[in-house]
Amino acid sequence: MIEQPKPSALSKQIEEMVEWLASYGKDNSGGVTRLLYDPAWSAAQKAIQARIELLGLSARYDDVGNLFGRLSGRDPEANVVLTGSHVDTVIGGGKYDGAYGIIAALIAVEYLLTHYGQPLKPIEVVSLCEEEGSRFPMTYWGSGNITGVKEREAVHHINDVNGIPFEQAMHEAGFGLGLHAQPTRKDLECFIELHIEQGQVLEREEKSIGIVSHIVGQRRYNITVYGQSNHAGTTPMHWRHDAMFTSAELIRILMHRANAHESGLVATVGRMEVKPNVGNVIAREVTFSLDVRHSDAKIIEQFCEACFSDFETVTSEHGTTVTCHKWMDEPPVAMDCTLNQTAEDILKREGISYKRMTSGAGHDSQIFGTHCPTGLLFVPSQGGISHSPAEFTHTEDLQRGVRLLIDLLYKLAY
Amino acid sequence: MIEQPKPSALSKQIEEMVEWLASYGKDNSGGVTRLLYDPAWSAAQKAIQARIELLGLSARYDDVGNLFGRLSGRDPEANVVLTGSHVDTVIGGGKYDGAYGIIAALIAVEYLLTHYGQPLKPIEVVSLCEEEGSRFPMTYWGSGNITGVKEREAVHHINDVNGIPFEQAMHEAGFGLGLHAQPTRKDLECFIELHIEQGQVLEREEKSIGIVSHIVGQRRYNITVYGQSNHAGTTPMHWRHDAMFTSAELIRILMHRANAHESGLVATVGRMEVKPNVGNVIAREVTFSLDVRHSDAKIIEQFCEACFSDFETVTSEHGTTVTCHKWMDEPPVAMDCTLNQTAEDILKREGISYKRMTSGAGHDSQIFGTHCPTGLLFVPSQGGISHSPAEFTHTEDLQRGVRLLIDLLYKLAY
Numbered sequence: 001m002i003e004q005p006k007p008s009a010l011s012k013q014i015e016e017m018v019e020w021l022a023s024y025g026k027d028n029s030g031g032v033t034r035l036l037y038d039p040a041w042s043a044a045q046k047a048i049q050a051r052i053e054l055l056g057l058s059a060r061y062d063d064v065g066n067l068f069g070r071l072s073g074r075d076p077e078a079n080v081v082l083t084g085s086h087v088d089t090v091i092g093g094g095k096y097d098g099a100y101g102i103i104a105a106l107i108a109v110e111y112l113l114t115h116y117g118q119p120l121k122p123i124e125v126v127s128l129c130e131e132e133g134s135r136f137p138m139t140y141w142g143s144g145n146i147t148g149v150k151e152r153e154a155v156h157h158i159n160d161v162n163g164i165p166f167e168q169a170m171h172e173a174g175f176g177l178g179l180h181a182q183p184t185r186k187d188l189e190c191f192i193e194l195h196i197e198q199g200q201v202l203e204r205e206e207k208s209i210g211i212v213s214h215i216v217g218q219r220r221y222n223i224t225v226y227g228q229s230n231h232a233g234t235t236p237m238h239w240r241h242d243a244m245f246t247s248a249e250l251i252r253i254l255m256h257r258a259n260a261h262e263s264g265l266v267a268t269v270g271r272m273e274v275k276p277n278v279g280n281v282i283a284r285e286v287t288f289s290l291d292v293r294h295s296d297a298k299i300i301e302q303f304c305e306a307c308f309s310d311f312e313t314v315t316s317e318h319g320t321t322v323t324c325h326k327w328m329d330e331p332p333v334a335m336d337c338t339l340n341q342t343a344e345d346i347l348k349r350e351g352i353s354y355k356r357m358t359s360g361a362g363h364d365s366q367i368f369g370t371h372c373p374t375g376l377l378f379v380p381s382q383g384g385i386s387h388s389p390a391e392f393t394h395t396e397d398l399q400r401g402v403r404l405l406i407d408l409l410y411k412l413a414y
Numbered sequence: 415m416i417e418q419p420k421p422s423a424l425s426k427q428i429e430e431m432v433e434w435l436a437s438y439g440k441d442n443s444g445g446v447t448r449l450l451y452d453p454a455w456s457a458a459q460k461a462i463q464a465r466i467e468l469l470g471l472s473a474r475y476d477d478v479g480n481l482f483g484r485l486s487g488r489d490p491e492a493n494v495v496l497t498g499s500h501v502d503t504v505i506g507g508g509k510y511d512g513a514y515g516i517i518a519a520l521i522a523v524e525y526l527l528t529h530y531g532q533p534l535k536p537i538e539v540v541s542l543c544e545e546e547g548s549r550f551p552m553t554y555w556g557s558g559n560i561t562g563v564k565e566r567e568a569v570h571h572i573n574d575v576n577g578i579p580f581e582q583a584m585h586e587a588g589f590g591l592g593l594h595a596q597p598t599r600k601d602l603e604c605f606i607e608l609h610i611e612q613g614q615v616l617e618r619e620e621k622s623i624g625i626v627s628h629i630v631g632q633r634r635y636n637i638t639v640y641g642q643s644n645h646a647g648t649t650p651m652h653w654r655h656d657a658m659f660t661s662a663e664l665i666r667i668l669m670h671r672a673n674a675h676e677s678g679l680v681a682t683v684g685r686m687e688v689k690p691n692v693g694n695v696i697a698r699e700v701t702f703s704l705d706v707r708h709s710d711a712k713i714i715e716q717f718c719e720a721c722f723s724d725f726e727t728v729t730s731e732h733g734t735t736v737t738c739h740k741w742m743d744e745p746p747v748a749m750d751c752t753l754n755q756t757a758e759d760i761l762k763r764e765g766i767s768y769k770r771m772t773s774g775a776g777h778d779s780q781i782f783g784t785h786c787p788t789g790l791l792f793v794p795s796q797g798g799i800s801h802s803p804a805e806f807t808h809t810e811d812l813q814r815g816v817r818l819l820i821d822l823l824y825k826l827a828y
Contacts, residue, residue, distance in 0.1 A: 197648065199648025200648075230798060231612055231798065232680065233632070233774030233776070237672050237673050238673070242682075245669045248669065248683075255662065266649065268693070269659075270646060270658065270692050272691070277684070277685050279703030280682065280705050293647050360645065361645060
């Protein structure tokens with residue numbers, strides 16, 4: 001049990017640092033836009049680097065632009081306790097997504113160093129270069145490189161919306177040129193990420209901390225219904241093969257089955273394209289998205305199979321056809337039980353309310369989770385709003401997360 | 415009972431004239447594009463004018479560009495028997511829509527003049543300037559001007575997709591300048607329009623001619639469902655207010671009620687726009703079109719009321735809201751019973767199969783129908799295909815229509 005920082009001082013420091021990091025990439029929407037390798041991104045990394053050096057840690061980049069601040073341990077053989085999150089944002093994002101995990105790590109390490117000196121095991125703060133996929137069609141570029149699941153070839157021939165090639169952008173920011181160490185790490189003891197929930201569960205259930213057991217698996221499909229275009233006025237109802245009507249029935253099947261599921265499965269149809277999309281013409285083709293998530297891959301599989309089997313009944317009645325093209329199938333990733341138990345013990349001892357939960361959103365922790373023991377901890381998001389300038393978490397909640405991180409790092413590294 | 419033209423000669427003449435008129439506006443799609451007041455449109459009207467003059471009829475335009483070919487009658491007091499259709503096409507249209515009614519009128523009047531000389535009542539062939547609304551947001555500009563339901567003010571401030579004002583286009587084609595007579599006619603005895611069905615009823619039921627009792631009434635709505643945008647991964651199903659799910663339920667209600675209707679009502683949802691239309695975001699707003707048609711306005715009203723009442727049940731369950739914005743409400747228009755009986759008598763006598771039917775599509779006849787006794791007669795459309803280069807009607811069917819028109823005009827004018 002360690003002595004914790006004074007709440008008032010900690011609150012002040014968190015608020016200042018949230019504004020400090022948000023000042024890099026402040027945009028006209030009132031939000032923050034820091035896209036991989038752009039000037040705001042470079043400025044933010046340089047500012048974090050300066051802050052790391054000010055704390056007396058050694059700062060270094062790897063060759064894709066991940067930034068590390070290292071507090072060496074007394075044991076020269078010990079692996080690294082790594083903590084942090086991603087520095088990039090979506091376009092018009094908020095001040096907390098990613099940023100909070102980096103800020104919390106900086107504050108926690110500063111506090112531990114000041115109060116407890118050198119740890120047994122090295123602790124590193126990481127500002128991961130990219131997670132959001134907002135500039136290039138590429139996500140988890142930072143954690144993916146550290147864990148070795150991404151290869152340099154993956155970014156050949158991909159461009160941003162302005163046609164700038166990924167590699168050109170990387171080179172212009174000073175990376176990918178061999179000036180820094182290769183990113184793959186084999187020396188990680190564990191990874192701890194503090195993040196805003198980006199959902200409403202903690203807020204609605206009035207819990208301060210979420211201990212994530214799994215990051216859910218995700219399947220995504222493009223579902224296309226093929227019917228027959230015809231004149232809206234001259235085609236009797238019973239002769240129609242209406243791709244829109246079929247789609248409405250299929251979406252209803254998905255939603256009713258998902259609503260009836262009591263296991264926390266979620267299914268979403270958020271996108272639809274209709275051809276020809278004219279009010280007085282029966283639709284010949286409708287494509288809609290399907291996003292299904294659950295912490296158990298078998299349940300996702302069973303859900304999809306059951307729905308797709310119902311689809312056949314509808315299309316055969318309607319004289320239409322359907323194809324379900326699966327283009328993403330990410331398995332669920334379990335977070336580390338021991339780390340979670342340690343976090344739970346601390347929260348119980350401190351009398352802080354918490355919830356064991358799954359993460360419905362993806363995070364760098366799901367990449368680290370297959371590479372080393374990983375812990376993902378949530379603080380509440382007001383109204384569940386994220387990826388928006390309106391993203392907000394109360395300082396009190398931010399503070400509880402930082403205090404938990406201080407305790408955890410102490411347990412793990414001292 | 416009159417002597418009819420020889421089938422082989424008539425077939426040849428029809429086929430030649432279909433290709434002749436289709437040569438004005440032939441486009442790269444293999445179809446025909448003649449948009450109001452464009453060069454192809456002007457060339458077609460000039461070619462029809464030349465043909466009219468070659469027949470010895472007097473040709474004249476009115477001030478909006480409708481072209482008339484007049485065969486004077488012996489009775490100076492008699493009103494005009496008018497026949498024809500529209501010369502404009504959709505973009506990438508076929509050879510028959512509109513064109514067939516003009517060609518049939520020219521052939522019928524030529525035949526009658528050659529074989530029976532001057533009629534008692536004047537007969538006029540009309541090539542109506544516009545029906546489709548393909549260039550400007552304006553439909554029935556030709557028939558609407560003749561019947562006085564359209565006013566010149568209606569085209570102030572409307573432009574085509576290239577930003578060309580309606581009036582500029584009209585002036586450049588030589589109309590709207592007072593060089594021709596004002597279009598409104600008070601001297602019409604009746605109007606007869608021969609047209610392709612643009613549906614599959616005649617083909618499927620193996621009938622040669624459709625005698626149209628009514629042109630259906632049409633209502634069109636924009637229906638907007640308002641829900642709440644949220645993260646597809648972090649929002650449990652029971653907290654969602656999903657505008658897409660609600661829309662699927664509403665479309666299903668519309669389709670099930672329309673399918674259960676046994677009166678020939680048709681309802682179509684052909685267009686949908688989703689906001690934000692992203693696969694991993696729950697839709698906050700969905701707008702879809704509704705097109706409802708029937709020959710009885712009361713039935714349309716009852717159908718909409720019943721559906722909209724069901725809508726309330728769904729939206730209150732889903733915690734969403736819906737607005738139904740009616741932007742078109744055209745009443746059904748009855749065709750003339752006496753004209754239809756005359757046509758039926760002729761067909762019975764000739765042993766030609768026919769069907770009394772409604773027209774689910776709009777035609778110039780619905781504008782004339784509120785102004786003077788009007789008859790609309792259909793020939794089959796292969797596969798029901800229209801507004802497409804693939805539009806096709808067998809010459810045999812085209813010929814039966816022309817022969818019916820010859821007989822009808824003789825009955826009405828001689």
